[in-house]
Every structure is written in structure tokens, then in C-alpha cells.
Amino acid sequence: MIAIAPEEPEQRPHVLALNRLAFEGEDEARIIEALSRDGLSVLSLVAVDGATVTGHILFSRLAVEVDGREVKAVALAPMAVLPAYQGKGIGSALIRRGLELLAAQDVEAVIVVGHTGFYPRFGFSAERMRHIASPFQGKDAYMGLELKPGALAGKHGACRYPEAFAL
Numbered sequence: 001m002i003a004i005a006p007e008e009p010e011q012r013p014h015v016l017a018l019n020r021l022a023f024e025g026e027d028e029a030r031i032i033e034a035l036s037r038d039g040l041s042v043l044s045l046v047a048v049d050g051a052t053v054t055g056h057i058l059f060s061r062l063a064v065e066v067d068g069r070e071v072k073a074v075a076l077a078p079m080a081v082l083p084a085y086q087g088k089g090i091g092s093a094l095i096r097r098g099l100e101l102l103a104a105q106d107v108e109a110v111i112v113v114g115h116t117g118f119y120p121r122f123g124f125s126a127e128r129m130r131h132i133a134s135p136f137q138g139k140d141a142y143m144g145l146e147l148k149p150g151a152l153a154g155k156h157g158a159c160r161y162p163e164a165f166a167l
Contacts, residue, residue, distance in 0.1 A: 001049070002047050002048065002049050002054060002055075002085075002088075002090055002093065003047070003048050003049075004045055004046070004047050004093055004094060004097045005045065005046060005048065006043070006044065006045060006046075007044040007045060007046045007056070008046075011046055011053055014046075014052075014053035015032065015044075015046060015053060015056045016029040016032060016033070018053055018054075018055070018056055018080055018081075018082055019032060019056065019078055019080045021080075021082065021083065022080035022081060022082065022083065023078070023080060028077075028078040028080065030164075031077065031078060031164050031165060032044075032058055032078065034162075034163070034164030035058065035060045035162065035164045038162065038163075038164060040060040040061045040162055040164065041058060041059075041060050042059045042060055042061055042074050042102070042105070042107070043058070043059040043074075043098055043101055043102060043105075044056070044057070044058050044059075045057050045094055045097060045098055045101075047081070047085075047090045047093065047094055049085070052082075053082075054081060054082050054085040054090055055079075055080065055081040055082065055085065055090040055091060055093075055094050056078075056079070056080050056094070057076065057078075057079040057080075057091075057094040057095065057098050058076075058077065058078060058079070059074040059075065059076055059098055059102060059107075059110065060074060060075050060077075060162070060164075061073075061074060061075075061162070062074055062075040062111055062159060062160075062161065062162070063158075063159070063160040063162075064109065064111065064132065064152075064157065064158070064159045064160075065157055065158055066131075066132065066151075066152060066153070066154035066156070066157035067154035067155055067156060067157065069154070071108050071109050071151050071152065071157075072106065072107055072108040072109070072151075073107070073108060073109040073110065073111055073151075073159075074102060074107055074109075074110055074111070075110075075111050075112070075161065075165075076095070076098070076110050076111070076112040076114070077112065077113065077114075077165070079091060079094060079095070079114075081094075091118075092121075092122075095122050096122070099122065099145070099147065102147060103147045106148075107147055108146065108147055108148040108151035109144055109145065109146050109147060109148070109151045109152050110124075110144070110145045110147065111129070111142075111143070111144050111145075111159060112124055112143050112144075112145075113136050113139070113141050113142050113143075114141055114143065115141070116140045116141055116143075119143050120143070122145065123145045123146075124143035124144065124145045125143055125144060125145070126139070126140045126141070126142060126143050128143070128144040128145075128146065128152050129142050129143060129144045129152070129159075131154065131155060131156055131157055132144070132152065132157035132158060132159050133156075133157065133158045133159065134158070134159040134160070134161065135161070
């Protein structure tokens, strides 16, 4: 049985190893470490099967403003599931639990740059981000989800990713 829970400090080596394996490289592990080091991590969840960390999702602070108003937003990145556990709903469970916890923390919006065939099923929309400038603006993979209705609505906005994402 897979359980979803907040990441514990002793699980960090497993989280980093999982991300290296799932993404076949170091970039996501470096992003996780940099966001944590810079105090930008808002919520880090793991999926566990017994003692095995099978999945991970990280939400971090993200500077977003729309029409001069600050939006309490987070980035969803990275999210990874061990290859042997993919296709079993673990990623979906991590997202659903994360969104539930973030809504309880009064987070207004979640931004992701991700798979266009996956994230829209949770309510993420590229259209919602068309007026919000970022390095990803205009790409279908740049999607937003409002946890507070109208949080991303407006004429002009900007989304500034932390330096950790430039690694």
C-alpha cells in the first residue's frame, strides 16, 4: 500500500536518488537542494511503499504578480516516480494531496511547466498563463491552477522563477 506523507529529513537521500533515476541526470536533484538551501521549499511530499520512497513532489515559493497585485503562488517542480512504480497513480496521488494541503495553507495558485497531456486533468491550464510573462510564456507546457478563484485573472502579470531553476 502506497502512503503519501511529508518528506522526513532522513528520506532526502532517497528523494535525490529517485529524482536522479527518474530524470536520468542531476538537474532535478540540484534544484531540490538549491530550493531547500534557499528556504523556498513550501511542501515536499513522498510516496512510500513500506520503507521504499517511490515518488516525490516539491512545491516552492514563486514570485507572481498580476496587475500589480502579488499572488501567493508556488511552483510544482520537480515531481518524480520510480520507473518501476510509474503508471500506478502515484504521481496523481502526490498532486492531489499536495493541492489539498496547499489550499489549506491559503496558497492562491500553482504554476507548472510540465506534460500537457497530464497536468490539465487536475485543472492546470496554459490559457490561464498567457498574460503572465516568464521564460516559458506562450508555451503550452506553462500552466497555472487557481486554488483561489480569480487569483491569476488580469491583463498583465509576471512570474519570476528563483535562481535554483536556472541550474
